[in-house]
Amino acid sequence: MRILYLCHRIPFPPDKGEKIRAYHHLTHLARGHQVHLACLADTRADLEHVRPLEKICASVDVVYRSPVAARLFALAALPTSRSLSVAAFDSPDLRIRVERRLKEERPDILVAYSAAMAQYVEHVNGVPRVLDFVDADSEKLREYGRLRPFPHSALYALEAERLARYEGRMAREFDASIFISEAEAEIVRHHAPGRDFSIIPNGVDLDAFRPGPKVARPRDPVVVFTGVMGYFPNVDAVSHFARDILPRVRGQLPDARFVIVGRDPATAVRRLAGLPGVTVTGAVADVRPYLADAAVAVAPFRIARGVQNKVLEAMASGLPVVGTRLAFQGITANKGDGVRVADSPEAFAEEVVALLRNPARQHELGQQARTYVERHHRWGEAVALLEKALLELIEARRAATAGGSGR
16 A cells, blocks of 8 residues: 655654654554655754654655744735635645655555645545544634634634634545544534544553552652643643642642643743742653652643543553543543543642542552553554555545446
8 A cells, every 4th residue: 555644744753742643653554555754844953853754654755834934824815715724734845745746656545634734635536535634623723712812812713714614625525534533523524414434543652651660658749741831722721720720739738749841831831830839841851750750640621622642641651630521522531540520620629639648549540541541542453443444445446446447
C-alpha cells in the first residue's frame, strides 16, 4: 500500500497532542507499507526534525510556514466566506510538492490529518481519500468564543461557523472520515447527515509511561499538570485550578503544591508562580520524573475536545486523575478506572484532598488507571484499525473500477 499522508504540523518530536497521534500512525503504517509524508513546519527549528522522519517514511516533504504568512493568509480570507483556519494552513509551496508526489508516486490512498489539510487533495479524483479530523475543531473555536472578550469572541464565533461548514463539506466529499471519539463525530455529523464515520482512539506509549517503583513513604502532597503551556485551553485550565481550586485544597492541606510542567508558558501561566504553592517549570527534558513525584494529576479543563493525551499518560504512569467532564469526554473511563470527575471548584477540591490524604487510595486508583489504558489505549491496536480501514477502501475502489470496466 502506497500512502500519501498530509499533516498540518511536522509530527516529530511526538511531544504534543496532534504530533503524537500522527507520529504513531506513521511509524506503525511504515512497518508494512510505503508512506510518503507531506507536512508544514511552524518554526525553522522544526526543519531539524526531518532526518528522523526520513528514517521512517519513503519520502518527506516539509515546508516552513511562517507565523506572518499564516496570519496574512487568514487575514486575506476574512472578507470572503473561506475558513480562516484553512487559509492559515495554505501553502503554495506545499501544494506544488503534493502535486509532484501524486504524479511521481501514484499513491493507492490519501490521508489528510486534520480538516485544514483536506484542501491539498480535495480536487483529486480516482484515489480514495481519508480525512482524519481527530477533533471537531469548529466546536473548540466556538468554546474559545464563549470565554474570550469582545472582539475576539465575535471573530471566534465567525470562524467556528465557517470551519463547521467546511468540515461538513469535506466529510461529505471524502471517501471516509475518522474521529478520535464518538462525541467529536457527532458534532460533524450534523453537517454531513447520513455519512458513516469511523472512530479510532488515541493510544499511549505504555513502555515510556509506566508506574515507578513503589516507595514505602507516603507521597508528598503534589498535584501535577503537564502540557504545552502556551495553548489556551491549558492556560485556562491551570489558571482555573491555581486561582479557584488550589486555595480550597491548601485550606485543608497547607503543604499541598501544584506543579505546572510544560514548555512555552504564557504570561498568565508564569504569573501563577507568584501564588502560594504553585511551581511553573517551563520546558523540561522529560515530564516523567514530575509524574513520578506527584500524588495526583489534574485535568481541570473548561475548554477541551477529543482525547487528552496528558490524561492517558498520567494514567499510564499509575496516577489517579481528577478532571472535569470535558477532560474525559473522549475517554470511556469511569469511577472504577482510577479517575474522578468534578466540575465545580468545591467538588474538585474535595476529590483532590481526599486522595492527597490517603496514599493507599492513591495507589489503588493509580493501579486502576494503568489497567484501563492497558486495556483500551494501545497504539498497536488503534493503528491496526486505521490500517484495516485504508485497505478496505483501496479494495472497494479496485472492485468498483473492475466492475465499471466490465460493463
